[in-house]
Amino acid sequence: MAQQHLDDKELLFLFKNVETKEKGFTGIIKKYQEKLYWHIRRMVVVHEDADDVLQNMFIKVWNALDNFREDSQLYTWMYRIATNESLTFLEQQKRRSTVSLGDVENGLSNKLKAEKNFDGQKAEWKLQLAMQELPEKQRVVFNLRYYDEMPYQEMSIVLETSEGALKASYHHAVKKIENYILNN
Numbered sequence: 001m002a003q004q005h006l007d008d009k010e011l012l013f014l015f016k017n018v019e020t021k022e023k024g025f026t027g028i029i030k031k032y033q034e035k036l037y038w039h040i041r042r043m044v045v046v047h048e049d050a051d052d053v054l055q056n057m058f059i060k061v062w063n064a065l066d067n068f069r070e071d072s073q074l075y076t077w078m079y080r081i082a083t084n085e086s087l088t089f090l091e092q093q094k095r096r097s098t099v100s101l102g103d104v105e106n107g108l109s110n111k112l113k114a115e116k117n118f119d120g121q122k123a124e125w126k127l128q129l130a131m132q133e134l135p136e137k138q139r140v141v142f143n144l145r146y147y148d149e150m151p152y153q154e155m156s157i158v159l160e161t162s163e164g165a166l167k168a169s170y171h172h173a174v175k176k177i178e179n180y181i182l183n184n
Contacts, residue, residue, distance in 0.1 A: 130180035138173040
């Protein structure tokens, strides 16, 4: 049986009331945790890292939610925070490792290959490996469009980029992924 979730306006109303603040936030977490986890996981690859980034993201949401102006949808706003937290995490990984971006991206591919169920011949694994070859921005755009089926208009809000640039990024990402899958 699917769990019923309150709509965002009800959750925000609960959150903004002192007596029901935690109940409202718990409702937000229950409603969006899984979608946000998978969005983050596709960017950072490793489960433990995705959990850490998700936790940091929800801390930021808790601290900023009182100031949420509701000029965008709640999940669009949280996706932006999740995306920024993921990119910050990847930047920190690069800085910590003091190696080139290519080495970090190879590291992500190697982490993916180390997954216990990894099978390089299966389409979903090939897709994951192909995605690790994409530049960060294209990877984010591809994730949001392909996996989350986010419309370009909402992506434009999340990534603060024009719809035209996002369409071009997605097109380039798809071409690179196709080439990778056909040649590997």
